[in-house]
Amino acid sequence: MECYIIILESMKISKNMQTALNNQIVLEANASNSYMAMASWCQVTGYDGSASFFYAQSNEEREHMLKIIHYLNNLGIPAVIPATKLPASSFKSLESILKIALNNEQIVTTAIHKMVEIAQKDKDYSTSAFLGWFVNEQVQEETKFETLIQKFDLIGRDKLAINEIDKILASSKSD
Numbered sequence: 001m002e003c004y005i006i007i008l009e010s011m012k013i014s015k016n017m018q019t020a021l022n023n024q025i026v027l028e029a030n031a032s033n034s035y036m037a038m039a040s041w042c043q044v045t046g047y048d049g050s051a052s053f054f055y056a057q058s059n060e061e062r063e064h065m066l067k068i069i070h071y072l073n074n075l076g077i078p079a080v081i082p083a084t085k086l087p088a089s090s091f092k093s094l095e096s097i098l099k100i101a102l103n104n105e106q107i108v109t110t111a112i113h114k115m116v117e118i119a120q121k122d123k124d125y126s127t128s129a130f131l132g133w134f135v136n137e138q139v140q141e142e143t144k145f146e147t148l149i150q151k152f153d154l155i156g157r158d159k160l161a162i163n164e165i166d167k168i169l170a171s172s173k174s175d
C-alpha cells in the first residue's frame with residue numbers, strides 16, 4: 001500500500017495539466033459525436049463507404065477519449081466526463097465534410113501540442129511520454145484527411161467521381 005502511494009506521488013501532475021487533459025476529453029468527445037453525425041448524414045445520403053469510414057472514425061475518437069480518462073483515473077485523478085455539444089446534422093457535400101474534419105483535426109493537433117508544452121514546462125515526464133502517442137496519431141490523422149480531400153481535384157466532383165471517392169473512403173477506414 002505504501003509503495004502504491006509513493007508511485008502516485010512521484011507521478012503527480014499539475015492542476016494546469018489536469019485541466020488541459022480534461023479539456024482534451026471534451027475535444028475528443030465532441031469529435032466522436034461530430035464524426036457520428038457525419039457518418040449518419042453519409043448513410044442517409046447513400047454514401048455507404050463514407051458512412052462506414054466516419055462511424056469507424058467516431059469510434060476511434062471515443063478510444064482517444066478513453067485513453068485520457070484511464071490515464072487520469074489511474075493516477076488517482078477522477079476524469080471529468082463532459083456533456084457534448086450538438087453536432088451539425090446536415091452538410092453541403094462529402095468534400096465539405098472532409099474539410100470540416102481536417103479543420104477539426106488541426107484544432108486537436110494544436111491542443112495536443114499545447115499540452116506537450118505544459119508537460120515540458122512542468123518537467124512532467126510521464127504525461128509527456130503519454131502524449132507522444134497522440135502527437136504521432138495527429139500526424140497520421142491530418143495526412144489521412146489531406147490525402148482524401150486531394151482526391152476531389154484528382155478524380156473529380158461529378159457523380160461517378162464521388163462514387164469512386166466513396167469507395168476509397170471505405171478502404172481508408174480504421175479497423
Ligand code: FEO
Pocket residue numbers: 028031060061064105108141
Ligand atoms: Fe482524437 Fe482525431 O483526434
